[in-house]
Amino acid sequence: MPAVTTVARQVREGLRRGSLGRWLSRLLDGETRAEREAVGVLTAVAGLLTWLAIRWPDYCPPSMLVFPLICGGFVLHTRRQLALLVPVTVGLMLDIFLRTPYGLRPGSAAVVIATAGLVLLTSRYRTRLGLRGTRGDSMLVELSERTRALGRLPEQLLDWRFDRALAPVSGAFFSGDFLLASHRADRDLLEVVLVDVSGKGSRAAARSMHLSGALAMLLGSVPAESFLPRANDYLCRLDWEDEFATAVHLALRPSSGEYRLFHAGHPPAAHYHRALGGSWQLREAGGPALGILPGASFPAAGGQLDHGDALLLYSDGLVEVPGEDIDEGIGRLLGAAAPLLRAGAADSAAELLRRVAPDVADDRTVVVVRRLGAGS
Numbered sequence: 001m002p003a004v005t006t007v008a009r010q011v012r013e014g015l016r017r018g019s020l021g022r023w024l025s026r027l028l029d030g031e032t033r034a035e036r037e038a039v040g041v042l043t044a045v046a047g048l049l050t051w052l053a054i055r056w057p058d059y060c061p062p063s064m065l066v067f068p069l070i071c072g073g074f075v076l077h078t079r080r081q082l083a084l085l086v087p088v089t090v091g092l093m094l095d096i097f098l099r100t101p102y103g104l105r106p107g108s109a110a111v112v113i114a115t116a117g118l119v120l121l122t123s124r125y126r127t128r129l130g131l132r133g134t135r136g137d138s139m140l141v142e143l144s145e146r147t148r149a150l151g152r153l154p155e156q157l158l159d160w161r162f163d164r165a166l167a168p169v170s171g172a173f174f175s176g177d178f179l180l181a182s183h184r185a186d187r188d189l190l191e192v193v194l195v196d197v198s199g200k201g202s203r204a205a206a207r208s209m210h211l212s213g214a215l216a217m218l219l220g221s222v223p224a225e226s227f228l229p230r231a232n233d234y235l236c237r238l239d240w241e242d243e244f245a246t247a248v249h250l251a252l253r254p255s256s257g258e259y260r261l262f263h264a265g266h267p268p269a270a271h272y273h274r275a276l277g278g279s280w281q282l283r284e285a286g287g288p289a290l291g292i293l294p295g296a297s298f299p300a301a302g303g304q305l306d307h308g309d310a311l312l313l314y315s316d317g318l319v320e321v322p323g324e325d326i327d328e329g330i331g332r333l334l335g336a337a338a339p340l341l342r343a344g345a346a347d348s349a350a351e352l353l354r355r356v357a358p359d360v361a362d363d364r365t366v367v368v369v370r371r372l373g374a375g376s
Contacts, residue, residue, distance in 0.1 A: 027075050039080050042068040043087040050091035054098045062095045062108040066115040073119035081120060088112065150216045151179025153192065153367075159307070160254055163349035163368040168205070169317075169361060176204030177315045177365040178212045182220035191219055192250045193227070194365055196266065196315045198243055198289075204363070211235075211245060224251035228262050228290070228298040235291030244291040248313050250369065257305035257371055262298045265289030267316050267326065270334055272341055274308030280334045307373030310341050317362035318353070332356060341370065 027034040046068045052060040065088050072084045092112060095104040153162035168175035180193040193215065197208045215231055222230055227249055235245060246266040252259040261269050263286025271281040287298040305311065312334070319329030336355045340348040349366045357364050 030077070035076060035080055038072075038075055039083060042072050042084055045071075046084075046087040046091050050094055053091075053095055057099050057102050062092060062099070062104055063111040065091050065112050069112070069116050069119050073123045078120065078124065081123065085116060088116070148178075150212055151181050151192075153179075153181050154183050154190070157183075157190075157254055159372050161368075161370045161372055163347060163370075165347075165349040165353045165364075165366050167317075167353055167357075167364045169363050174205030174209075175363045175365075176208050177317070177363040178208045179365065179367065180212065180216050180219050184220060188253050188255050189224075190250075190252045190254055191224060191227075192252070192313065192367060192369070193219060193247060194266070194313045194315060194367060195245050195247045195290075196317075196363070196365075197245045207240070207243065207245075224249070224260060225262070225298075225300060228264050228287070229296070232264065232287075232290045232296055232298075233294065236294045238291070240291060244289040246289045246316070248286075250311065250313065252305075252369065257309070258302070259305060259311065260300040260302050261311075262286060262300055264296075264298055265292075267314060267319055267330065270312040270330075270337075271303055271305070272310040272312065272338070273306075274310075274341075275306060278338050278342055280338070282330070305369075305371045307371055310368055310370040312337055313367040313369070315363060315365045317360060317364035318357045318366060320362070337368075341368075 023034060023037075027038055046065055049060065049064045049067065050062075053062050053064065068084060069081075069088060072081050076084065092104060092109060095108075097103075148166070151164065153164055154160070164179060166175060166177060166179070168177075176197040176199060178195050178197075180191075180195070182191045183189075184191075195208070195211065195215065197204045197211065199207075214234060218230055218234075219227060228247060231247065244265070247264040248266040248269055249262040249264075250259060250269070251262075261283045263269070263284070265288050266286070268282040268284040268286075271283060273279050273281060281303075283301040283303065285299050285301040287293075287296045314333065316326070319326055319333050321329055333352070333356050337348070337352050340351055345351055348370075349368045352368070353364055353366055
């Protein structure tokens with residue numbers, strides 16, 4: 001298998017660097033000449049399919065004319081897609097008069113017409129952005145991966161373990177929740193921010209990608225106590241109608257375990273005290289959601305993580321159930337988390353998500369920050 005993979009990679013690279021590969025690259029970049037050439041090629045394909053449908057009606061139905069339409073939808077501007085409808089329409093007309101004994105059946109015509117409408121509809125956003133083929137999809141995947149990378153927690157930090165798990169609604173790749181992390185070893189400071197943008201689905205995901213880049217530049221460049229006020233001012237200036245975001249911001253000193261928590265309309269973080277028999281303490285101090293009240297303040301809740309203690313940060317998707325008080329959801333979450341922390345589970349965040357909210361209609365994120373030692 002490795003040999004086959006290597007050969008396939010070499011063939012793909014050779015095609016990409018060849019004349020055809022360079023032409024396809026120019027076409028996907030939207031070069032006018034390459035687009036005209038593509039229209040010519042697809043027109044020829046439409047003519048060939050029409051001839052085949054007339055010559056061998058038993059084997060080539062007129063509905064095959066959807067092929068150049070679909071290809072054109074991936075690589076052509078809308079205006080040129082409309083131009084491609086001309087040879088396809090001519091092909092259908094020729095089928096009516098020359099294709100015997102079948103002619104053009106209503107079902108075949110309906111398939112071609114419906115495909116043309118669907119291709120024009122689904123390609124309109126790619127056309128507005130100037131994107132061709134699957135480059136728009138690749139761009140979105142790359143943006144999503146970069147957003148996730150902004151919340152990458154340290155993998156190696158003495159006496160500490162960091163677990164995170166993110167589960168977008170309905171198993172999608174994009175999420176209205178996002179994490180940011182900044183580790184400044186020279187300042188003995190680790191900052192983690194969990195943000196939950198209002199709404200669900202693609203709309204919330206688009207806004208989370210917008211905010212993640214802006215807030216990532218802010219995190220670590222301003223004092224911890226200034227991060228949420230600055231983020232709030234930024235969202236207020238955006239003036240998103242009926243849109244807001246909640247957030248919890250952790251500023252931790254790994255050398256001592258001292259921490260400060262800042263909340264902005266977000267469910268309270270929870271402190272697990274191992275020395276007190278595994279009891280929980282909710283840290284509820286904070287301010288309003290971001291983007292609602294200009295100039296709002298966000299007071300800190302301080303604490304100390306001793307060896308064996310942990311902090312739990314989570315989004316409301318894990319604790320909110322329609323018709324149920326949120327305190328019940330928080331209690332259920334903490335009840336499931338305690339045995340995992342006592343057992344020292346290696347991937348406690350993912351396991352907690354599976355136990356508490358495996359399949360709900362909301363984005364879900366959980367972060368476990370744990371200080372090891374003393375039997376942990």
